[in-house]
């Protein structure tokens with residue numbers, strides 16, 4: 001039997017048994033369990049003021065104030081630098097190499113129907129679990145309704161890209177591009193890559209609606225502990241936000257990333273291939289003289305997301321739940337805005353993997369923690385903070401010890417995986433990358449924060465390379481079937497495997 005298949009079969013069985021015995025976690029009845037406010041942002045790199053990733057000024061007053069009341073992790077990394085695999089890993093606590101969910105086309109529900117996700121784990125322990133916006137990847141195979149007691153989906157009704165394509169989802173509407181498209185005036189960019197302000201009221205933007213859902217929930221009386229997830233879609237493309245957020249940034253003050261012409265000369269072939277993917281977007285933008293405009297649009301989108309988070313935080317503080325609610329804020333991965341001549345995500349370098357992570361928990365002091373941590377750790381951490389039964393199978397570890405003492409000993413690096421066989425390992429000081437064909441990179445962040453000088457061939461670093469390589473998965477699950485393998489019926493939320501005829505339903509509630 002294929003070893004990774006055997007591992008996953010064992011895991012599925014064990015989780016199935018575990019979920020049957022769950023639901024008896026009422027021992028701590030006299031002390032109410034804390035609520036969880038689970039805040040996600042999309043494609044937000046370390047360009048928030050409190051992390052200092054952007055060398056100019058970025059306006060993120062709400063993330064900054066959350067950082068002051070919680071633990072700010074300054075060396076946090078995504079499990080995978082792309083939406084669906086990162087979110088699937090965060091929500092299941094399992095690495096892509098365990099589940100085979102490596103890319104956006106891999107749908108977890110029809111492939112792993114028995115895995116217990118974070119909201120289901122909390123629901124099994126008596127929590128009301130609700131959410132809005134983008135928590136799982138938003139497509140139907142990645143965010144089925146049976147995961148939540150209630151969920152407010154992104155409507156995309158005002159995004160021209162989504163209006164212009166026919167999507168097979170019951171909640172999407174389609175129509176022609178609006179007049180004036182593309183608003184960025186950069187011709188030839190893919191339709192998702194536009195930026196500008198839409199001629200709609202601020203309250204009609206998708207993220208304002210998602211935040212509004214969370215705010216309404218917090219104003220209601222809740223009769224049991226809750227897990228409230230709010231997933232803000234910006235700064236994911238397209239960068240459409242109200243004009244006032246563009247106005248925060250003067251073009252003259254925009255700082256462009258420093259790029260070295262020969263930077264990729266010492267990068268192995270697989271790394272260069274990742275850098276080259278969709279480089280044409282960067283070239284179109286630069287050739288049009290709009291690089292600064294694009295960077296400004298990304299910054300404006302960050303500030304817009306920050307404002308929506310602030311609205312939800314204000315609602316929490318005005319509610320009776322403020323003193324007994326854990327807040328966790330994370331971004332699913334970072335982004336390149338020209339660094340290493342790359343545009344978009346989907347690389348194993350610092351720009352694509354370093355993310356904001358803040359956890360504010362009652363009874364824990366605020367602080368700053370520089371230890372390397374992975375967002376895979378969110379699931380076991382929240383489970384422990386709320387006193388739930390430990391989850392049986394996961395690839396992360398609880399970082400509650402770091403909430404107690406951010407300086408405590410911590411020898412575990414963050415591991416980032418991207419597609420089959422490619423991984424990065426980020427320690428306190430180093431980043432090691434190994435591609436599926438054996439190509440390697442090693443960077444020393446103490447002397448080279450921009451990862452310009454690849455030290456992988458240096459004999460004096462051989463021991464460090466070996467140590468970091470030891471954290472990479474030894475076995476990699478085969479890629480999960482893609483959505484093309486299934487026929488999806490949006491009316492019944494049922495997937496039928498085209499070859500085997502096996503069906504999986506997401507509509508169990």
Ligand SMILES: [Ca+2]
Nearest residue numbers: 042043083332
């Ligand atoms: Ca994303």
Ligand SMILES: [Ca+2]
Nearest residue numbers: 263264452453
């Ligand atoms: Ca280089």
